[in-house]
Amino acid sequence: MGQAGRGRGLKRSISARGLLATVLIAIVMVIAVPTATTKTPSRPTAPDALSLESLPNDPHDRAGGFNVILEEKQGRATAAAKEEYSAAEVELTRSLRLRLRPATGADQFTASLPILHRSKVDRLAGVPPALTGLVTNDGADILATAYAPTDAFHADASPFDALLMGDQSGRFIPPLATGDHDWLKLPLPATSFSSEEQKCLSTAIYFEARGESLQGQAAVAQVILNRVRNPAYPDGICGVVYQNATLYNRCQFSFACDGAPERIVDRRAYDVAREIAMAVTGGKIFLQDIGSSTHYFATYVRPDWADAMEEMTQIGSHIFYRT
Structure with a gap:
């Protein structure tokens, strides 16, 4: 019991x-059960916040994780680069107005801005659209202010002040080819850019070649400027154009001594001649085929001196020669 x-x-x-x-x-x-059923997936840890402890132990799994991280970072880097480039474009546009006032510390450029500045910006600065196909030089003679870029990438200094100090940097020196004369390396006198000298050159282009192509007109201008450089001729444009103009039909350019009045009847053609005159004087246009030519004549004549000279090329109705 x-x-x-x-x-x-x-x-x-x-x-x-x-x-x-x-x-x-x-x-x-x-x-436990409610906790498991109500738990929502947690947000993945940001790649930059990953620690070594959170990485998988398997090397292959770890590499895969890094690949995902790299892809995400590359996407962010690409977006950031686009934003930076866009900002640089905006800053460059703003910089074009800096010449209106003195630059300050706030106007300093970022490292990416020079990348946006290309030589073609200088190459076509101030050049009329009709002449862009003839341009052969990125820069221009420092005295050719018509082609001076007006942005903060370039110094805002008077070119004539530089010449008074004896500085010849920035002057246009034509490139020499085989057979060209050494005098071609001489820069043009500063007076060549004056309104009076440019008027003489424009007038000569108008009367001698206004019926020619733009290239043909530029070739005539280059011959005249070659004579200015050549010590055997007057040292100014007007002196070259009107040499022996007082002798009837014995001058260097027929329009200057043919007895007919110099009337400009086609203003549009004269404006084109003025643009070509400055472009060739400033070195924006230099025809290598013309080189150091100092003579030309029309195809319908044959002067005695032609046999004693070297024929260079023919452009339109003009054949060009050098000594």
């Missing part, structure tokens, strides 16, 4: 412990 009582007590104790364990398991499940 005592043993049976002890057995029943032991069973009750075991049953109580089992029940308690069951309750505890149930409580754990109640707590």
Whole structure:
């Protein structure tokens, strides 16, 4: 009777412990299950915030993770580069107005701005659209202010002040080819850019070659300027154009001594001649085929001196020669 009582007590104790364990398991499940079902996926850690501990142990998995990171970074870098380039364009546009006022520390350029500045900006500066196809020089003679770029990439200094100080840098020196004369390396006198000298050159182009192509007109201008450089001729444009003009039909350019009045009847043609005159004087246009030619004549005549000279080329109705 005592043993049976002890057995029943032991069973009750075991049953109580089992029940308690069951309750505890149930409580754990109640707590765990809602947490698992309501948990939302967490946002991936930003690549830049990754630590070594968070990387996978497998080297292959780790490499894959880095590839994803690199792709994301490359995308951000490309977008940033586009934004930087766009900002540089805006800054360059703003810089074009800096000559209107003194530059300040705030006007300093970023490192990316010079990349946007190309030589073609200088090459076509001030050149009329009709003449762009003849341009052969990126820069221009420093005295040819018509072609001086007006942006903050270039010094805003008086070219004539530089000449008074004896500085010949920036002067246009024609390129010499085989057979050209050394005097071609001489820069033109500063007076060649004056309105009076340019008028003489424009007038000569108008009367001698206004019926020719733009290239043909530029060739005539180059011959005249070659004579200015040549010590055997007067040292000024007007002196060359009107040499022996007082001798009837014995001058260097027929229009100057043919007895007919110099009337400009085609203003449009004269304006073109003026543009060509300055472009050739400033060195924006230099025809290599003409080189150091100092003579030309029309195809319908044959002067005696032609056989004693070297024929260079023919442009339109004019044949060009050098000594």
